[in-house]
Amino acid sequence: MGYGGQSRAFPVVRLRGLPFDCRESDVHEFFAGLDIVDVLLVHRRGRFSGEAYVVFGAPLQVDFALQRNRQNMGRRYIEVFRCKKQEYYQAIAAEVNESRSHLDRDEPPSKAAPLPPRSAPDKDDIEHTGVLRLRGLPFSVSKREIIDFFKESALEDENIHIVTHADGRATGEAFVEFHSPEESKAAMKKDKMTLGSRYVELFPSSRDEATRAAARSRQ
Numbered sequence: 001m002g003y004g005g006q007s008r009a010f011p012v013v014r015l016r017g018l019p020f021d022c023r024e025s026d027v028h029e030f031f032a033g034l035d036i037v038d039v040l041l042v043h044r045r046g047r048f049s050g051e052a053y054v055v056f057g058a059p060l061q062v063d064f065a066l067q068r069n070r071q072n073m074g075r076r077y078i079e080v081f082r083c084k085k086q087e088y089y090q091a092i093a094a095e096v097n098e099s100r101s102h103l104d105r106d107e108p109p110s111k112a113a114p115l116p117p118r119s120a121p122d123k124d125d126i127e128h129t130g131v132l133r134l135r136g137l138p139f140s141v142s143k144r145e146i147i148d149f150f151k152e153s154a155l156e157d158e159n160i161h162i163v164t165h166a167d168g169r170a171t172g173e174a175f176v177e178f179h180s181p182e183e184s185k186a187a188m189k190k191d192k193m194t195l196g197s198r199y200v201e202l203f204p205s206s207r208d209e210a211t212r213a214a215a216r217s218r219q
């Protein structure tokens with residue numbers, strides 16, 4: 001369950017009013033001094049919406065984050081709201097579904113039709129393909145540290161794909177290819193366990209999603 005099973009205790013906030021050229025690094029700077037685990041920039045019809053979700057390392061940090069409500073990022077003031085874990089997971093599901101929708105339609109993102117609202121899927125109900133996506137990794141994480149994190153799986157360097165920005169900076173995400181879907185499903189027991197000083201979230205993924213992330217890293 002994590003955090004005592006209380007949705008309100010999950011350390012996430014929603015931002016609104018972000019500049020449309022906002023990057024994850026800008027959000028990190030806005031919350032300088034706080035331990036950010038994940039930044040999810042929200043897109044609609046392939047365009048950044050000006051909203052984001054930010055997950056922190058501890059519930060107490062949400063209170064500090066809320067104190068930055070209506071502070072400026074560039075020329076825009078940013079609204080910071082408390083929100084629920086379910087909203088964050090719904091946003092993750094919408095991002096994944098939108099990305100796959102564009103790929104299936106073979107259309108430019110700006111021309112894709114808006115997706116209908118969907119409820120967030122339970123991780124246990126998602127089909128495993130043998131690939132997991134990791135979020136919230138330390139930015140200095142190495143392949144060896146990820147291999148040690150999944151030491152029961154006897155992984156090699158080629159099984160690990162660390163996602164970076166175009167300038168080479170780590171995003172805090174990685175994809176791990178296991179030897180079978182059954183092995184990746186068993187590895188989900190490590191969800192929300194700590195690697196270094198940060199807790200890591202695991203999500204069932206696919207080789208296609210890992211390939212797209214690698215392509216974005218090279219842009």
